[in-house]
Amino acid sequence: MPTIWLGNHAAVDHIPTGEVDDRGEHVKVRTPIEGKRCTIVQPPDDISVAEIITTLTHPSGVWAAHSNADAPAWVASTDPELTQVLASVWGCEARDPEPEA
Numbered sequence: 001m002p003t004i005w006l007g008n009h010a011a012v013d014h015i016p017t018g019e020v021d022d023r024g025e026h027v028k029v030r031t032p033i034e035g036k037r038c039t040i041v042q043p044p045d046d047i048s049v050a051e052i053i054t055t056l057t058h059p060s061g062v063w064a065a066h067s068n069a070d071a072p073a074w075v076a077s078t079d080p081e082l083t084q085v086l087a088s089v090w091g092c093e094a095r096d097p098e099p100e101a
Helices: 049-057 062-066 080-090
Strands: 004-008 012-020 026-032 037-041 074-077 093-095
Touching: 004 049, 004 062, 004 093, 037 062, 049 062, 049 080, 074 080, 080 093
Parallel strands: 074 093
Antiparallel strands: 004 037, 004 074, 012 026
């Protein structure tokens, strides 16, 4: 499966408040993180490319959970075709991957 890098200029963290909700789950506050970040996604081997795209781009998907921005600033992937599709969906820059960076 490909590795995907998403330029995240509005990253968020989910900070526990110490409270527990009615379902017994710990309550977390969505908190902005300063600076430019990179969200790295490594999908499982048994997921299709269509599922990767849906999981990343859905309004309650991976991107929305990790950023306050509507879309990444840029996208890169070890799969060049996936990079182009995601860049097109989000309307952002497509980059070559730089895994060491």
